[in-house]
Amino acid sequence: MPVTLSSLSDLAALGFDEIIDVRASSEYAEDHIPGAISLPVLSDEERARVGTIYKQVSPFDARKIGAALVSRNAAAHLEGPLADRPGGWRPLVYCWRGGQRSGSFTTILRQIGWRAETIEGGYKAWRKLVVEALYDRPFPARAVVLDGNTGSAKTELLQLMAGQGVQVLDLEGLANHRGSLFGAVGPQPSQRAFEGRLALAMAALDPARPVVIEAESAKVGECRVPPAVWRAICDAPRLEIMAPLSERAAYLTRAYADLLDDPERIVSIIARLAAMHPAKRIAAWQAEARAGEFAALAEGLMADHYDPRYAKHRARMQVPVAEIAAPSLAAADLPALAESLAQALPAALSDTPPQGGPDDAS
Numbered sequence: 001m002p003v004t005l006s007s008l009s010d011l012a013a014l015g016f017d018e019i020i021d022v023r024a025s026s027e028y029a030e031d032h033i034p035g036a037i038s039l040p041v042l043s044d045e046e047r048a049r050v051g052t053i054y055k056q057v058s059p060f061d062a063r064k065i066g067a068a069l070v071s072r073n074a075a076a077h078l079e080g081p082l083a084d085r086p087g088g089w090r091p092l093v094y095c096w097r098g099g100q101r102s103g104s105f106t107t108i109l110r111q112i113g114w115r116a117e118t119i120e121g122g123y124k125a126w127r128k129l130v131v132e133a134l135y136d137r138p139f140p141a142r143a144v145v146l147d148g149n150t151g152s153a154k155t156e157l158l159q160l161m162a163g164q165g166v167q168v169l170d171l172e173g174l175a176n177h178r179g180s181l182f183g184a185v186g187p188q189p190s191q192r193a194f195e196g197r198l199a200l201a202m203a204a205l206d207p208a209r210p211v212v213i214e215a216e217s218a219k220v221g222e223c224r225v226p227p228a229v230w231r232a233i234c235d236a237p238r239l240e241i242m243a244p245l246s247e248r249a250a251y252l253t254r255a256y257a258d259l260l261d262d263p264e265r266i267v268s269i270i271a272r273l274a275a276m277h278p279a280k281r282i283a284a285w286q287a288e289a290r291a292g293e294f295a296a297l298a299e300g301l302m303a304d305h306y307d308p309r310y311a312k313h314r315a316r317m318q319v320p321v322a323e324i325a326a327p328s329l330a331a332a333d334l335p336a337l338a339e340s341l342a343q344a345l346p347a348a349l350s351d352t353p354p355q356g357g358p359d360d361a362s
Contacts, residue, residue, distance in 0.1 A: 003117050004125075005119060008202075017089050018037065019035055019036040019091070019094070020036065022041045022093060022101050022102050023094075024047050026044050030190050030193070033196065034196055034200050039082075039105075041070045041073045041105050042070060050069070063100075066100070074108050078112075087113060090116070091117075092117050092118070093105055093109070093118050094126070095122050095123065096124065097124055098118055098121045103118060106118050130199040133203065134195055134226040134227075135228065139228050139231065140207050141167070141206065141209065141210065142349060143211055143213050143235075144213070144238070144349065145212075145239070146214050147215040148242070149248065149307050150252070151251050152248060153329050155170070155173075156255070158170060161341060161342050163338075164339060164342055167205060167206060168211060169202070169211050169213045170201075171198070171216050171225065172216070174198050174201060175221055176221075177221030177222075178255075179214075179220050180306075181269055183221060188221050191224060198226070202229075210349055216233065237349065238322075239321065239341055239345075240323050241326050242324065243327075245302060246299070248302060253295055260294055270282060281304065284300070285297055
């Protein structure tokens with residue numbers, strides 16, 4: 001019998017050794033169940049060919065040709081990626097609707113002796129659960145927002161708090177982006193893939209414990225934060241890190257070290273700010289980038305671009321529940337700062353959460 005997913009946490013509880021997505025590569029690239037491997041039984045071209053034959057010739061001819069293609073591709077997977085799987089291997093297989101593609105491949109795997117199962121409803125059943133979690137239900141735990149101006153080490157502190165046992169939700173990690181104009185760290189997931197990762201992370205939260213979320217705008221890079229999560233961020237009490245500009249600039253030069261070897265990339269990013277600043281200021285920032293004066297550049301960008309934007313959206317909100325002084329953001333001092341933030345959580349939760357939310361401060 002196919003496996004019926006009643007909740008997002010079912011997959012971990014079911015204990016399958018591997019999840020296999022047998023849809024075409026383009027379908028997998030758009031979105032897939034987190035952790036699934038791609039073993040398409042029909043390529044994009046083959047799927048289009050079978051569909052054309054189905055419509056223009058006959059369903060019988062389409063199924064016959066499709067079966068031959070699936071068998072050929074399944075053989076390649078068995079001789080390649082699956083060649084080392086042991087006799088007791090237990091995979092979970094899915095396609096778009098849980099129909100012929102996953103059913104055919106699962107039948108072959110079972111004939112070998114593997115304990116393969118399919119997902120009832122396929123990817124569409126998974127996606128339905130994701131949509132329900134993010135768009136039809138409230139956020140599952142009480143949120144506290146970790147706030148602070150650009151360069152306050154919020155992301156690293158969030159990770160340190162997690163290591164100290166605090167429950168956190170890392171939106172930037174899920175979106176593969178550092179949340180600023182300079183924040184790209186590689187390809188971002190599609191919106192659907194981001195939502196799948198986020199929904200799975202939310203399903204793992206303990207509703208009885210607070211969850212700390214870094215202050216974000218409504219988008220992390222190109223990934224939109226779903227409404228339930230955004231409302232939780234907007235309504236949550238806040239812990240604000242208060243760090244000197246010089247410390248924040250020094251931290252940014254460490255955190256964005258991957259950019260420093262490519263000054264022209266920084267110059268091109270600065271050019272995107274031209275509509276918001278005088279040409280003389282843009283030119284000065286670009287000159288500092290080319291000269292390798294990165295600490296001075298970071299101070300200028302924060303003082304004249306990021307800090308005023310944060311001040312503008314904070315003016316619409318209540319005063320943060322707690323301001324945590326951070327005289328140093330040196331790597332050696334961050335664990336103690338993370339501990340101070342964790343200790344401030346009970347006081348934050350005892351206050352009435354502020355209402356309203358920030359506009360985009362990226």
